[in-house]
Amino acid sequence: MNQQVNSAANDRRELTSFWSGEQEYCVDIMSVREIRGWSVATPLPQSPNYMKGVINLRGAVLPIMDLAERLELPPTQPSERSVIIVVQVGERLVGLLVDAVSDILSINPDQIQPTPDVGCDQAKAFVRGLITIEDRMVSEIAVERLLPDPESLAA
Amino acid sequence: MDELEEIKLTFFQECDELLADLEAGLLKIDAGDAEPELVNAVFRAVHSVKGGAGAFGLEALVRFAHVFETLLENVRSGKIGLRSDLVQVLLRAADVLADHVAAAKLGGEGDIATTAAMVKELETWISGGPILPQSVSEPELPPNDDGIVFTPVTLTIPEVDDSPKEQVWTITFQPMDELYVKANEVGLLLREIERLGEVEVELLDDALPPFDNLEPETAHFAWKVRLKTEATEERIREVFEFVEGDCSTTIVRAASPPMTAEPDAGPDIAAIIAAAQAGLAEPPSSVEAQSPEELSSALDLIPSLPAVSAEVVPRDNALSRQAPARAGGEKANPATIRVDPERIDKLIDLVGELVINQAMLAQRVAGHGFAASSDVGRGLDELEQLTRDIQDSVMAIRAQPVKSVFQRMPRLVREIAGQTGKQVRLVTDGETTEVDKTVIERISEPITHMLRNAIDHGLETPGERIAAGKASEGTVRLAALHRGGRIVIEVGDDGKGIDRPRVRQIAISRGLIAADAQLTDEEVDNLIFLPGFSTAKTVSDISGRGVGMDVVRKSVQGLGGRISISSRPGVGSTFTLSLPLTLAVLDGMVIDVAGQTLVVPLSAIVESLRPAANDVKRVGVEGSVLAVRDAYVPLVDIGRVLGFQAEATNPAEGVVLLVDSEDGGRAALVADSIHGQRQVVIKSLESNYKQVPGIAAATILGDGRVALILDVDALVAMRKREPVRAHEPLIEAAE
Numbered sequence: 045m046n047q048q049v050n051s052a053a054n055d056r057r058e059l060t061s062f063w064s065g066e067q068e069y070c071v072d073i074m075s076v077r078e079i080r081g082w083s084v085a086t087p088l089p090q091s092p093n094y095m096k097g098v099i100n101l102r103g104a105v106l107p108i109m110d111l112a113e114r115l116e117l118p119p120t121q122p123s124e125r126s127v128i129i130v131v132q133v134g135e136r137l138v139g140l141l142v143d144a145v146s147d148i149l150s151i152n153p154d155q156i157q158p159t160p161d162v163g164c165d166q167a168k169a170f171v172r173g174l175i176t177i178e179d180r181m182v183s184e185i186a187v188e189r190l191l192p193d194p195e196s197l198a199a
Numbered sequence: 200m201d202e203l204e205e206i207k208l209t210f211f212q213e214c215d216e217l218l219a220d221l222e223a224g225l226l227k228i229d230a231g232d233a234e235p236e237l238v239n240a241v242f243r244a245v246h247s248v249k250g251g252a253g254a255f256g257l258e259a260l261v262r263f264a265h266v267f268e269t270l271l272e273n274v275r276s277g278k279i280g281l282r283s284d285l286v287q288v289l290l291r292a293a294d295v296l297a298d299h300v301a302a303a304k305l306g307g308e309g310d311i312a313t314t315a316a317m318v319k320e321l322e323t324w325i326s327g328g329p330i331l332p333q334s335v336s337e338p339e340l341p342p343n344d345d346g347i348v349f350t351p352v353t354l355t356i357p358e359v360d361d362s363p364k365e366q367v368w369t370i371t372f373q374p375m376d377e378l379y380v381k382a383n384e385v386g387l388l389l390r391e392i393e394r395l396g397e398v399e400v401e402l403l404d405d406a407l408p409p410f411d412n413l414e415p416e417t418a419h420f421a422w423k424v425r426l427k428t429e430a431t432e433e434r435i436r437e438v439f440e441f442v443e444g445d446c447s448t449t450i451v452r453a454a455s456p457p458m459t460a461e462p463d464a465g466p467d468i469a470a471i472i473a474a475a476q477a478g479l480a481e482p483p484s485s486v487e488a489q490s491p492e493e494l495s496s497a498l499d500l501i502p503s504l505p506a507v508s509a510e511v512v513p514r515d516n517a518l519s520r521q522a523p524a525r526a527g528g529e530k531a532n533p534a535t536i537r538v539d540p541e542r543i544d545k546l547i548d549l550v551g552e553l554v555i556n557q558a559m560l561a562q563r564v565a566g567h568g569f570a571a572s573s574d575v576g577r578g579l580d581e582l583e584q585l586t587r588d589i590q591d592s593v594m595a596i597r598a599q600p601v602k603s604v605f606q607r608m609p610r611l612v613r614e615i616a617g618q619t620g621k622q623v624r625l626v627t628d629g630e631t632t633e634v635d636k637t638v639i640e641r642i643s644e645p646i647t648h649m650l651r652n653a654i655d656h657g658l659e660t661p662g663e664r665i666a667a668g669k670a671s672e673g674t675v676r677l678a679a680l681h682r683g684g685r686i687v688i689e690v691g692d693d694g695k696g697i698d699r700p701r702v703r704q705i706a707i708s709r710g711l712i713a714a715d716a717q718l719t720d721e722e723v724d725n726l727i728f729l730p731g732f733s734t735a736k737t738v739s740d741i742s743g744r745g746v747g748m749d750v751v752r753k754s755v756q757g758l759g760g761r762i763s764i765s766s767r768p769g770v771g772s773t774f775t776l777s778l779p780l781t782l783a784v785l786d787g788m789v790i791d792v793a794g795q796t797l798v799v800p801l802s803a804i805v806e807s808l809r810p811a812a813n814d815v816k817r818v819g820v821e822g823s824v825l826a827v828r829d830a831y832v833p834l835v836d837i838g839r840v841l842g843f844q845a846e847a848t849n850p851a852e853g854v855v856l857l858v859d860s861e862d863g864g865r866a867a868l869v870a871d872s873i874h875g876q877r878q879v880v881i882k883s884l885e886s887n888y889k890q891v892p893g894i895a896a897a898t899i900l901g902d903g904r905v906a907l908i909l910d911v912d913a914l915v916a917m918r919k920r921e922p923v924r925a926h927e928p929l930i931e932a933a934e
Contacts, residue, residue, distance in 0.1 A: 089841035
């Protein structure tokens with residue numbers, strides 16, 4: 045996959061898109077480590093509601109975050125059809141709970157428009173830009189802003 | 200990486216070891232250990248750094264090391280006595296040398312001004328020391344000279360000479376084949392001896408077979424050297440250091456040189472030099488080449504063999520003496536290998552997976568109804584034992600003595616002492632205490648902070664100390680020991696102790712406690728761990744920024760450790776830091792709480808029990824205690840504190856774990872049920888997420904699911920603070 049991306053490098057970007065709370069979002073394909081089915085997570089005490097808990101990812105402890113809930117949308121109801129997208133953010137890995145993976149998009153950077161002021165702070169904070177493909181609108185998620193600061197301690 | 204770079208990397212690794220040896224040696228000397236071998240070890244360390252640096256063309260480093268080495272050489276030869284002020288200079292020179300190495304590592308050069316100042320100081324000492332009168336100063340030995348250098352001091356001004364008496368040694372030296380195989384050269388060794396004093400060399404060719412039988416690759420010659428020198432036997436032996444084991448050497452001391460030869464020694468020495476030079480060039484004919492007159496006068500100097508005293512130390516078997524002689528500095532165990540730590544980490548990760556897998560397998564086998572006594576069950580038992588052994592062995596590979604951290608501290612102490620104008624002596628204890636690398640890497644910072652704090656806040660100025668009737672030099676003690684499956688690190692000072700009224704006053708003025716708060720001495724002492732607390736009158740760049748101790752406590756807690764302080768006014772304070780031995784595995788009790796599986800560190804658990812209903816007493820609206828034998832212990836409902844359930848489990852229906860918490864108090868944790876004991880592999884929550892209050896880490900159980908490991912102290916503290924949260928904002932802020 046890497047080679048494809050590199051050879052097609054001429055500025056084109058590849059994005060993985062998915063559905064969450066009846067909207068379509070996407071993240072840069074290079075940040076996606078793997079996509080896996082939902083498995084029951086061990087809940088973390090004293091954590092925000094959008095943190096669904098932690099699961100075992102081949103020996104590593106992977107925190108699972110409900111993307112919809114993080115964006116202050118109605119929480120995702122995890123089912124057998126739900127999907128966890130494991131994305132890398134810096135040195136850390138985090139699993140995003142979403143409804144379904146939909147597509148791989150190959151776009152030109154100029155297809156991305158800045159997020160307009162939609163009055164919803166969370167959405168504005170976590171959406172990097174909007175992409176219009178045919179009649180679909182896909183929001184690109186800024187994954188690095190999703191995770192809480194590792195230094196911050198809930199008192 | 201190109202090959203040279205790789206070698207260079209090895210060189211720097213060796214440098215680090217050598218610098219550590221250097222400092223350790225100097226500190227031992229400073230502590231009053233005057234073993235000549237120590238001085239030699241120190242000298243060798245600097246010499247080796249210089250040698251390696253020369254090979255890589257690190258000129259600034261070589262130049263500095265050379266001056267340093269020259270001074271050490273003078274110390275070693277006894278020209279300059281080891282005084283404590285000199286040792287201090289040497290220690291600082293060692294710091295500068297370390298800076299140079301560090302700079303060279305990054306491709307730069309050490310700080311020029313510091314180096315120049317240090318060089319000047321060293322040179323003052325080389326030329327006789329800052330206090331000694333000028334007249335005694337001796338001509339500096341030209342470095343790396345090929346010519347023959349004698350020090351004629353004893354002859355020209357014998358009356359001021361208080362250096363060791365000259366002695367005459369007879370050295371018999373017989374190389375073995377190996378010496379030549381390793382490309383050593385006798386000529387160089389003889390020349391080296393020649394530098395120590397006056398020599399007469401005689402070739403012993405008795406063993407030379409007739410030409411027909413001559414084996415060209417066999418050693419046949421031996422040499423007898425008569426050496427008149429001030430140097431010690433050790434110094435002479437050093438010449439043979441690199442050929443040890445490849446030759447047989449005896450060094451015999453004559454009773455004493457004939458005193459009558461002294462006044463008219465001039466011409467004799469000339470003769471000996473001539474003889475020596477001739478001897479080097481043409482060994483077999485050296486003696487015959489002299490005129491009879493010169494020969495006899497030269498021989499007068501040397502007592503005939505029967506007069507030689509009985510002090511003979513055979514060197515045929517070098518090994519037998521090697522260990523004690525080298526204990527000072529050289530690496531004691533040559534049979535070590537260097538391994539990339541990443542490979543060991545990988546191995547430890549794999550063994551961790553193996554442990555999890557073994558547990559999973561055991562669980563599945565049990566699920567299929569195999570009894571523990573069946574073949575399969577027994578096989579699994581053995582597998583478990585084996586897995587554990589492998590894990591222990593692998594962990595042992597990564598265990599390191601805390602020495603590597605402690606070694607860095609003397610320099611820090613010197614620097615802080617310099618900055619604060621205090622006199623400090625650092626005493627370390629338990630350097631060989633071993634702890635896993637994961638812990639080693641992370642204890643350096645808290646120790647640094649505690650030391651800074653001890654010197655900056657704990658110790659008084661020399662004036663204050665004298666006024667208080669103490670020695671002007673303060674003592675800071677850094678110790679490590681194993682206690683109860685943990686490593687305990689103590690940093691103690693003999694300073695003024697915590698000024699409790701002042702601490703209290705500051706805490707009140709900062710709004711950290713209420714003005715009328717009733718606090719025990721211990722509680723007052725622990726106020727210094729609160730965020731933003733600082734007692735320094737002036738904000739210094741050492742530890743007065745007010746971010747000190749709370750940060751230390753946080754980072755220590757992050758390691759699953761505890762920090763506490765005990766203090767006695769006027770006598771001193773001691774910080775005690777307790778940490779797990781490894782951050783990789785843990786013995787734990789697996790419990791069920793509100794449908795969740797949790798692990799409680801076994802080290803925290805005193806006992807587990809099923810209480811009777813009438814042992815549980817309610818206290819107030821929320822609280823309840825458990826009567827355990829003759830004491831009441833507060834009950835802590837794990838599920839409620841962690842927010843897993845709203846209603847507390849009835850302790851009489853569940854299981855209670857009696858735990859010891861940080862402050863020495865006990866608490867009774869209430870769980871639904873106990874699954875049993877298990878060794879679990881610690882997985883960090885922080886690596887992908889962040890710290891969670893009440894949770895120390897996570898692990899993966901036999902069923903492949905993640906279980907959380909409780910932080911017992913934090914949990915108890917969370918329970919404690921809940922009812923009083925409204926009145927005491929300070930405690931909340933502290934957590």
